[in-house]
Amino acid sequence: xxxxxxxxxxxxxxxxxxxxxxxxxxxxxxxxxxxxxxxxxxxxxxxxxxxxxxxxxxxxxxxxxxxxxxxxxxxxxxxxxxxxxxxxxxxxxxxxxxxxxxxxxxxxxxxxxxxxxxxxxxxxxxxxxxxxxxxxxxxxxxxxxxxxxxxxxxxxxxxxxxxxxxxxxxxxxxxxxxxxxxxxxxxxxxxxxxxxxxxxxxxxxxxxx
Amino acid sequence: xxxxxxxxxxxxxxxxxxxxxxxxxxxxxxxxxxxxxxxxxxxxxxxxxxxxxxxxxxxxxxxxxxxxxxxxxxxxxxxxxxxxxxxxxxxxxxxxxxxxxxxxxxxxxxxxxxxxxxxxxxxxxxxxxxxxxxxxxxxxxxxxxxxxxxxxxxxxxxxxxxxxxxxxxxxxxxxxxxxxxxxxxxxxxxxxxxxxxxxxxxxxxxxxxxxxxxxxxxxxxxxxxxxxxxxxxxxxxxxxxxxxxxxxxxxxxxxxxxxxxxxxxxxxxxxxxxxxxxxxxxxxxxxxxxxxxxxxxxxxxxxxxxxxxxxxxxxxxxxxxxxxxxxxxxxxxxxxxxxxxxxxxxxxxxxxxxxxxxxxxxxxxxxxxxxxxxxxxxxxxxxxxxxxxxxxxxxxxxxxxxxxxxxxxxxxxxxxxxxxxxxxxxxxxxxxxxxxxxxxxxxxxxxxxxxxxxxxxxxxxxxxxxxxxxxxxxxxxxxxxxxxxxxxxxxxxxxxxxxxxxxxxxxxxxxxxxxxxxxxxxxxxxxxxxxxxxxxxxxxxxxxxxxxxxxxxxxxxxxxxxxxxxxxxxxxxxxxxxxxxxxxxxxxxxxxxxxxxxxxxxxxxxxxxxxxxxxxxxxxx
Numbered sequence: 065x066x067x068x069x070x071x072x073x074x075x076x077x078x079x080x081x082x083x084x085x086x087x088x089x090x091x092x093x094x095x096x097x098x099x100x101x102x103x104x105x106x107x108x109x110x111x112x113x114x115x116x117x118x119x120x121x122x123x124x125x126x127x128x129x130x131x132x133x134x135x136x137x138x139x140x141x142x143x144x145x146x147x148x149x150x151x152x153x154x155x156x157x158x159x160x161x162x163x164x165x166x167x168x169x170x171x172x173x174x175x176x177x178x179x180x181x182x183x184x185x186x187x188x189x190x191x192x193x194x195x196x197x198x199x200x201x202x203x204x205x206x207x208x209x210x211x212x213x214x215x216x217x218x219x220x221x222x223x224x225x226x227x228x229x230x231x232x233x234x235x236x237x238x239x240x241x242x243x244x245x246x247x248x249x250x251x252x253x254x255x256x257x258x259x260x261x262x263x264x265x266x267x268x269x270x271x272x273x
Numbered sequence: 274x275x276x277x278x279x280x281x282x283x284x285x286x287x288x289x290x291x292x293x294x295x296x297x298x299x300x301x302x303x304x305x306x307x308x309x310x311x312x313x314x315x316x317x318x319x320x321x322x323x324x325x326x327x328x329x330x331x332x333x334x335x336x337x338x339x340x341x342x343x344x345x346x347x348x349x350x351x352x353x354x355x356x357x358x359x360x361x362x363x364x365x366x367x368x369x370x371x372x373x374x375x376x377x378x379x380x381x382x383x384x385x386x387x388x389x390x391x392x393x394x395x396x397x398x399x400x401x402x403x404x405x406x407x408x409x410x411x412x413x414x415x416x417x418x419x420x421x422x423x424x425x426x427x428x429x430x431x432x433x434x435x436x437x438x439x440x441x442x443x444x445x446x447x448x449x450x451x452x453x454x455x456x457x458x459x460x461x462x463x464x465x466x467x468x469x470x471x472x473x474x475x476x477x478x479x480x481x482x483x484x485x486x487x488x489x490x491x492x493x494x495x496x497x498x499x500x501x502x503x504x505x506x507x508x509x510x511x512x513x514x515x516x517x518x519x520x521x522x523x524x525x526x527x528x529x530x531x532x533x534x535x536x537x538x539x540x541x542x543x544x545x546x547x548x549x550x551x552x553x554x555x556x557x558x559x560x561x562x563x564x565x566x567x568x569x570x571x572x573x574x575x576x577x578x579x580x581x582x583x584x585x586x587x588x589x590x591x592x593x594x595x596x597x598x599x600x601x602x603x604x605x606x607x608x609x610x611x612x613x614x615x616x617x618x619x620x621x622x623x624x625x626x627x628x629x630x631x632x633x634x635x636x637x638x639x640x641x642x643x644x645x646x647x648x649x650x651x652x653x654x655x656x657x658x659x660x661x662x663x664x665x666x667x668x669x670x671x672x673x674x675x676x677x678x679x680x681x682x683x684x685x686x687x688x689x690x691x692x693x694x695x696x697x698x699x700x701x702x703x704x705x706x707x708x709x710x711x712x713x714x715x716x717x718x719x720x721x722x723x724x725x726x727x728x729x730x731x732x733x734x735x736x737x738x739x740x741x742x743x744x745x746x747x748x749x750x751x752x753x754x755x756x757x758x759x760x761x762x763x764x765x766x767x768x769x770x771x772x773x774x775x776x777x778x779x780x781x782x783x784x785x786x787x788x789x790x791x792x793x794x795x796x797x798x799x800x801x802x803x804x805x806x807x808x809x810x811x812x813x814x815x816x817x818x819x820x821x822x823x824x825x826x827x828x829x830x831x832x833x834x835x836x837x838x839x840x841x842x843x844x845x846x847x848x849x850x851x852x853x854x855x856x857x858x859x860x861x862x863x864x865x866x867x868x869x870x871x872x873x874x875x876x877x878x879x880x881x882x883x884x885x886x887x888x889x890x891x892x893x894x
Contacts, residue, residue, distance in 0.1 A: 082289060083530045087296065094582030095303070103612065104539055113584075113614075124290030145741030152582065154303045154530075256287060272508070 067104050067177035068136040071273070072267035073161040077126045080134065080156035085120040091154070092117075092132055099144065104135035117266060118169055118272070119231055121239055127261035131272070133165060165271040167266055174217055176263035180224045182256030187208045189221040199245040201237075212237070212245055231264065238270050276310040278376035280364055281368075286361050296530040297325035298359060299371030300544050302328070302526040303579065306342040307374055311349040314461070315454045316370050317341055318382040318419075320352040321398035322389070323807065328353045328534035329527070332589055333425070333514050334388055337446055339523035347454050348381075350374040351527070354397050354805065360404060370405035379405035379705040387438075392784035393793050393807035395434060396422075400804040400809060402437070411484065412438050415645045417467050422453070428481070429511075429558050430737040430844035433791035435483035440465070440474055442481075443847065444511025445519050445544075449479045472504040478712055479512030479802070484569070486846060488789050494830055496788060496841040510848040515889055516562035517544060520725050525580040537618070538577045541642075542570050542602070546591040547872035547892045549879075550648070551659045551863050552690065554736035555591055558849045560881045561890035562872055571605045578615055585616040593619055593875075601744070641673045646685035649693075650700025656868045657692050659859075664704060677720065682708055682727045689733040689747035692861060698759050701728065705768045726768045730756065732778035736785050738849050740859030743836045746782045748829075749775050754764050776814040780806070782832035783821075788843035791831065793824040799800035850882030 076083070082245035083091055093113045097105055105111040118131040122233045136145070141161040191197070197212035213238050229237040243254040264272035289295040302747045319338055321328025328334060334351070341349035350372035352687070355363065363369070369378040379385055385407065387398050402409045407419060414421070424430060424442035431441045442449055453474065460470045473481040483507035489497040496520055501507055514520045522541065530534065539554075545562035546555065586606075596602055605619075610617045647667050649655045655662065671682055686701050705726050710723035732752055747755070752775050760770065784791065797820035805811040821828055838857050844852075855878065864868060869877050872892030876882065882890045 079299045080530075082295040082299050084294075084296065087531045090532070091303075093584075094528055097582035097584065098303075098580065100579070111614070117378075123295065152303075154301060155303055219512075258286075 069137050069147065069165050070134050070136050071163055071165040072132050072144075072145070072159055073163075074130050074132070074153075074157055074159045075126075076126045076130050076157050077128075078156040080081065080126055080154060081126045083157075084115070084123050088117065089115055091157070094249050095149060095152040095154075095157075096134065099148040101134075101140075101148060104137055116169070116171060119172055119175065119236075122240060122259075125240070125259040125261065128160070129210060129240075131264065137206050163180040163273065164186065168232055169272075171266045172264055172272055173230065173267040174228055174265040174269075175261055176218070176226065176228045176265065178226055178260045178262050179239065179257055180222055180260070181258045182268070183225075183229040183254055184250075185221050185223060185225070186253050187250055188225060188246060190220050192216060192221065194249075197242075197249070198244055199211055199241055199248075201241060212242060216242070227261075228263075228265070274309055275307040276375055277307070279424075281371060281376040284366065284368055287844060288366070289748055291363065292359050293356065294531055297353070298355060300351075300372075301378065302527050302529050304525045305351075306338075306346045306480075307373055308342075308347075309376065310853070312346060314346040315348075316382045317347065317454065318352050318379045318384055319351040319382040319544075320351050320379070320385060320387045320398075320401055321354075322394040322401060323354055323389055323805070324356060325353040325529070326531075326533040329529050329533045331388070331390070332539045332541060333446070333580070335523050335526050335539075336521065336541075337450055338527070339525065340521045341450060341454065342445060343521075344451065344454070346458075348374070351529075352379055352401070354401055356653075362883070363404065368766045370401055380407050381417060383420065383461070384422055384454070385419045386422045386424065389423050389425040389431075389434070390429060391807060392573075392781045393812075394798040395784060395806075396803040397805050399796065399799040409799075411435075411437060414439070415457075415467065417465060417470055418457075418791045420457070420467070420470065424556065426558060428552050428556070429554070429847055429849055430786065430842075431481065432789045432843045433485065433787040433795055435789050436792040436796065438483065439471060440480060440482055442512075443479045443509055443849070445514050446512070449512045449515055450478060451479050453480070458631075475505040478510060481509040481847070490788075490790075496845070499841065499846045501846070508846050510849045511558075511562065511850065511883065512535065513545075513711055513850070513889065514563075517891075518565050518569050520565075522569060524576050526577065526583075528581050528583070529547055530726050535587065537587050538574070538581050538583040539587050539589045541589045542593055542596050544592040545890075545892070546597055548592060548661070549859070549869055549871065549877070550660055551657075551740040551859055552648070552687065552733060552736075554739050557738050557851050557879075559591065560851060560879065561885060562892035563889065564596060564891055567602050567605060570602060571609065574606060575609055578610075578613065584614060585618060586610065587618040587620060587622075596837040607741060643671075643679050643681070644683040644685065645670065646660075647704060648685065648687050649690055649697060649704070650686065650704055651697045654690060654693060656702070656866050657863050658690055659863070659868050660839070661868055661871060664707070668707060669712055671708050672715070675715050678719075679723055680712070681727070683727045683729060684708065685729050685731070687731050687733045688759075689752055691733075691741060691744045692866075693755075694756075695758060698755050699762050701730075702759060702768070706765055709765060709767050724767055728768060728770050729773075730759070730770060731773045732775060734778055734782045734785060737844050738840065738851060738856070740856045740863055742786065742842065742856065743838065743860055745835045746779065746832045748833055751777070754779075774809075774812075776817075777812065779828060779832055780814070780817055783828045786843070787831050790824070790826060794820045796824055797823055848884075850879075850881040850884050852884075855879045 111203050116133040121127050145162045146159045158186050199212045215230055220226045236259050238258050247254050266272055338349050341347050352372050371378050399409045408414050422440040423438045424446050426439040471482045485502040489502045516800045542869045544566040545560045545563050550556050648660045705728050708726050724854045735741045798817050801816040803816050876893050
């Protein structure tokens with residue numbers, strides 16, 4: 065029987081924002097088991113339910129657009145998959161869309177975020193208008209210096225911030241890094257702000273599907 | 274509308290991302306019960322005085338949580354002990370201890386209930402009350418609510434905790450918890466005082482109201498008399514469930530977001546134990562022996578696995594292999610679990626019941642290590658403690674395990690058991706050595722592999738309601754001498770030893786058999802900063818020593834003294850169904866080195882059957 069590659073999009077909000085990326089797999093797999101969906105398990109000595117998550121979300125950040133791939137053993141109506149999963153998931157994780165994977169994981173190039181909360185937006189507007197925004201990015205290899213200004217793909221500031229940043233397997237800018245740089249350079253606090261991921265985008269600026 | 278404390282949520286959002294594993298402090302897990310606060314009459318904050326990871330692994334809490342929440346107008350929520358990075362922030366920001374469902378402060382609840390599973394959690398209870406802004410001393414709490422209530426095995430001698438609690442629940446909580454909540458519902462409607470509530474509560478079987486009892490002491494420090502108020506019974510008898518097959522079992526668990534110690538479905542198969550190992554408190558205080566039927570267990574397993582989505586289920590009891598139809602049960606379960614890709618795990622197997630068939634069943638699961646608990650090194654001493662397994666039993670089981678591909682075996686022993694001699698100590702190593710030899714006796718063993726046998730040595734702790742409640746605990750010098758004796762005797766490098774800290778065992782012994790005066794020391798130790806004493810990184814024996822000396826109490830009086838049979842025990846107004854005469858006769862038999870047959874072979878008249886009308890205990894026939 066052919067396996068049905070299936071991509072599930074979901075939101076992760078409120079209390080669920082404290083589920084770490086590592087723990088999310090367990091939460092999702094138990095939900096799939098509760099929903100009794102016929103899914104594929106890896107083969108070998110220690111078979112595991114196959115799930116693959118795109119683009120880790122930092123602990124404490126919320127998202128409207130998360131994605132996980134799984135393989136169904138039979139073709140089910142996508143609406144039914146969504147419904148059964150929503151019945152089984154904790155209330156703060158909601159499946160928003162189920163479909164055939166269109167893009168590959170490696171096609172992800174950017175993500176869009178909405179930042180709200182107690183933040184001096186006027187000052188932030190000035191901050192992103194600077195010529196250079198030096199910041200330190202921690203990677204596995206150590207700390208590297210970079211100019212955030214070059215990496216902000218889009219930004220709009222009103223009573224909230226909409227910002228588009230590089231994302232994906234190769235290069236990723238966490239919006240928290242921008243907020244940290246804002247605090248460090250202006251002395252203004254960003255402690256009371258919320259980060260919400262709203263979109264995942266491909267190289268061509270298309271919505272990741 | 275389902276209630277949610279948004280204000281608290283907002284406060285927590287300000288700093289939770291900075292906290293280690295914040296998912297522990299936020300609730301909202303699948304299976305957690307949310308209610309409409311306006312339709313709730315009685316609220317119960319169920320506190321586990323240890324971390325989330327430990328408390329969330331505990332079956333008793335899951336049972337009572339689901340049971341209480343089944344009543345529409347009662348709401349039971351969970352509370353655990355936060356770790357210092359969290360408590361520091363809470364204190365700095367003025368956030369009191371809150372419950373994980375509503376996020377409401379614990380002080381707003383009608384009941385603040387603690388399950389008291391081990392002695393080393395006593396100071397954590399005080400720390401949690403204090404974090405909640407609730408006065409830790411019962412006498413400082415004047416209003417009807419919150420009532421601070423305790424249950425669990427340690428309340429068989431709750432005397433060291435009497436200063437802090439209003440009520441204790443003795444025995445099995447399934448029925449009495451609901452009775453207590455019904456009483457609160459009534460008392461709140463009638464605007465009763467706390468005193469009125471307590472007097473009414475004392476009339477419920479299984480409820481101990483410590484303030485209605487007075488303890489006098491002899492000059493030598495022993496208890497002279499325990500007197501009771503007219504509203505309270507002379508002795509408080511523990512509650513038991515008469516029809517265990519019908520006892521409430523949760524159909525769902527709160528499934529945590531993060532990993533915990535035992536992250537799996539758990540199904541209880543039996544209560545009580547037929548064995549009567551003389552050191553084991555659980556083996557006596559959980560009597561009578563009762564089983565669920567095979568069909569009940571299988572159906573509960575299916576329901577729980579379906580509702581939780583867990584891929585592992587564990588059978589829970591004091592000794593699962595004593596289930597009368599264990600092989601039938603395992604066959605029935607495996608049929609379901611293997612089809613649904615669920616692992617079946619079986620803790621608490623006895624070596625003498627470790628048959629090839631049972632082994633095959635657990636073999637499907639995971640090949641990690643196997644654990645056996647011979648407890649003592651020689652047959653003589655195993656007869657003394659009534660651990661009725663032979664060396665041959667151990668070696669036979671180990672043989673099956675090695676043949677099945679296991680290479681690591683863990684052996685549990687105790688040091689300091691009554692009548693122990695140096696030969697018994699050396700016997701521990703001799704037995705471990707024979708286990709190693711058993712590996713090499715297997716002709717099919719994998720070449721190039723060597724076995725690893727780890728010997729875990731704990732210190733014997735005499736506990737109330739066991740035949741050893743009269744026994745002294747070995748002194749520190751004696752335990753150290755015995756440990757050294759064993760280390761000097763041991764030579765095989767394939768055998769490794771781990772030892773428990775003597776100070777911890779001593780404190781456990783003191784608290785287990787302490788009287789009301791010990792409460793002062795608990796209070797002072799907490800004041801000095803003790804909490805989570807069961808955790809190595811937080812335990813400070815220095816602070817405990819200071820606390821005891823400041824209130825003029827000797828630890829050795831409680832731990833290292835032989836108690837006469839006719840001494841009034843601090844817990845003698847507690848009735849756990851097993852008679853004192855039986856405990857004395859078992860103690861005498863221990864000193865004569867005579868074992869007692871298990872309850873299935875022959876009833877030894879422990880007192881439980883006669884007190885419960887003889888119909889409930891299912892050990893025989």
